[in-house]
Amino acid sequence: MSKKIPFQSLCCPTIILVRPQLAENVGMVARAMMNCMLSDLRLVCPRENHLSEKAISASSGAQSILEHAVVYSSLTEALSDIHFTLATTARPREMTKPVYHPTKAVTLLNDNINQQLKTALLFGAERTGLENEEIVMADGIVEIPLNPQHCSLNLSQAVLLMGYEWFKQTHDHDNTHLEMGGAKPATKQELSALFNHLETELEKRGYFRFPDKRERMQRNLRNIFTRSGLTEAEIKTLHGVITDLIRPLS
Amino acid sequence: MSKKIPFQSLCCPTIILVRPQLAENVGMVARAMMNCMLSDLRLVCPRENHLSEKAISASSGAQSILEHAVVYSSLTEALSDIHFTLATTARPREMTKPVYHPTKAVTLLNDNINQQLKTALLFGAERTGLENEEIVMADGIVEIPLNPQHCSLNLSQAVLLMGYEWFKQTHDHDNTHLEMGGAKPATKQELSALFNHLETELEKRGYFRFPDKRERMQRNLRNIFTRSGLTEAEIKTLHGVITDLIRPLS
Numbered sequence: 001m002s003k004k005i006p007f008q009s010l011c012c013p014t015i016i017l018v019r020p021q022l023a024e025n026v027g028m029v030a031r032a033m034m035n036c037m038l039s040d041l042r043l044v045c046p047r048e049n050h051l052s053e054k055a056i057s058a059s060s061g062a063q064s065i066l067e068h069a070v071v072y073s074s075l076t077e078a079l080s081d082i083h084f085t086l087a088t089t090a091r092p093r094e095m096t097k098p099v100y101h102p103t104k105a106v107t108l109l110n111d112n113i114n115q116q117l118k119t120a121l122l123f124g125a126e127r128t129g130l131e132n133e134e135i136v137m138a139d140g141i142v143e144i145p146l147n148p149q150h151c152s153l154n155l156s157q158a159v160l161l162m163g164y165e166w167f168k169q170t171h172d173h174d175n176t177h178l179e180m181g182g183a184k185p186a187t188k189q190e191l192s193a194l195f196n197h198l199e200t201e202l203e204k205r206g207y208f209r210f211p212d213k214r215e216r217m218q219r220n221l222r223n224i225f226t227r228s229g230l231t232e233a234e235i236k237t238l239h240g241v242i243t244d245l246i247r248p249l250s
Numbered sequence: 251m252s253k254k255i256p257f258q259s260l261c262c263p264t265i266i267l268v269r270p271q272l273a274e275n276v277g278m279v280a281r282a283m284m285n286c287m288l289s290d291l292r293l294v295c296p297r298e299n300h301l302s303e304k305a306i307s308a309s310s311g312a313q314s315i316l317e318h319a320v321v322y323s324s325l326t327e328a329l330s331d332i333h334f335t336l337a338t339t340a341r342p343r344e345m346t347k348p349v350y351h352p353t354k355a356v357t358l359l360n361d362n363i364n365q366q367l368k369t370a371l372l373f374g375a376e377r378t379g380l381e382n383e384e385i386v387m388a389d390g391i392v393e394i395p396l397n398p399q400h401c402s403l404n405l406s407q408a409v410l411l412m413g414y415e416w417f418k419q420t421h422d423h424d425n426t427h428l429e430m431g432g433a434k435p436a437t438k439q440e441l442s443a444l445f446n447h448l449e450t451e452l453e454k455r456g457y458f459r460f461p462d463k464r465e466r467m468q469r470n471l472r473n474i475f476t477r478s479g480l481t482e483a484e485i486k487t488l489h490g491v492i493t494d495l496i497r498p499l500s
Contacts, residue, residue, distance in 0.1 A: 032407070034400040035396045036396065037397045095431045096479070098426070098479075099426065101426050141429065144414075145417060145422040146285045146286060147285055147286060150285055152285075156407075160410070160411070161411070161414055164394075164396070164414075167397070168395055176349065176351050178347070180346055183346055234346070
């Protein structure tokens with residue numbers, strides 16, 4: 001199930017989980033990382049085995065990230081080769097530290113990455129989060145904007161949101177488009193031919209009975225079909241619909 | 251555990267889960283919705299009871315959303331009072347339909363909401379997603395940008411990412427700031443006094459032994475402390491550090 005991914009920890013922020021409790025959660029973090037093209041995972045004092053069956057099953061195909069994960073016995077050790085690190089927290093702490101919005105945080109991470117520096121994002125244990133002594137080691141704090149009355153996320157969801165923000169700024173472009181499913185958009189000539197067909201048949205049946213309203217009725221009608229961005233095939237379908245509609249019932 | 255939230259389905263997009271399989275996943279969707287201040291949940295043909303103990307436990311405090319959720323026997327019925335709806339899909343479909351980036355999708359949803367129209371986001375079953383006949387009913391498709399080689403998300407994660415995008419555009423502002431933990435930033439005068447203290451003591455000990463380098467050494471040193479945005483209390487701490495450092499060992 002595991003897919004090949006490049007392990008270029010210089011190209012993307014390292015994810016450091018501090019004292020993760022459940023192997024299943026570590027597996028789900030690996031899955032979220034794979035979703036966002038993050039590959040470098042470090043674990044500080046994990047309670048359970050991150051290569052257990054439970055962890056691998058929860059990673060749904062991101063086993064390679066678990067296999068390459070490195071276990072450390074302290075955060076200091078896990079951070080030793082890192083140049084710039086941000087800690088994720090849900091609640092404000094009693095310390096002087098810059099707090100960044102995720103968008104800004106990702107910009108800072110990428111600024112460092114672009115200078116060939118190693119970066120990391122820190123996530124605390126499931127229930128307790130990061131200790132103040134751990135946050136002190138970070139260059140700043142990231143606060144994920146959520147409902148202030150209900151902002152607790154599970155570990156993999158916090159990693160997913162930060163990974164998603166990173167992916168969006170790094171690999172994404174606005175993908176808004178008209179999906180054609182292989183179809184070709186109709187030409188304006190084809191569209192005009194459809195209007196002619198429709199209006200001719202309507203005319204015969206007295207649809208445009210009020211001459212002063214004709215122009216407006218025609219425009220409204222044409223607008224409906226112009227707006228819907230018809231394909232060649234759909235134009236044919238509509239010709240067929242008209243042909244059938246005008247057929248007298250036998 | 252359940253918190254009071256406003257049920258104003260006109261103010262936020264309705265989340266419609268089509269054929270959700272596991273009650274636990276519906277619970278986790280409720281939790282993600284609560285995280286993002288979404289409140290209106292509809293279920294089309296859920297396989298399990300969304301008010302089961304499993305569902306409520308998975309919702310971690312978002313029980314009120316489950317309690318207010320409405321069950322429908324068809325998507326047509328669930329959509330009957332909705333004006334504008336977008337379907338989430340992971341893979342392209344063979345149909346002509348506008349595809350939106352989540353950011354653009356949220357703008358469209360809010361444009362409709364601002365006109366007092368009811369909006370919804372559709373999510374398919376856990377493994378199979380939405381059927382083509384279901385997607386046809388939507389005004390457009392949202393594609394969440396993720397690693398194209400590994401883009402499968404679980405149901406609650408898909409809801410979380412869309413909810414997060416909605417929350418960011420609707421309730422969020424860039425929260426980047428320097429967290430002071432109640433402390434007051436130092437004045438420039440306090441900072442100058444610290445530099446004087448430090449440089450005077452360094453001078454006495456021959457630190458500035460090369461006159462032509464003095465200016466630069468001083469600038470570098472001052473820059474370290476200027477950059478760190480010291481508080482009043484930290485300035486006092488540093489005065490103490492200097493005072494103690496220069497104390498001869500007895």
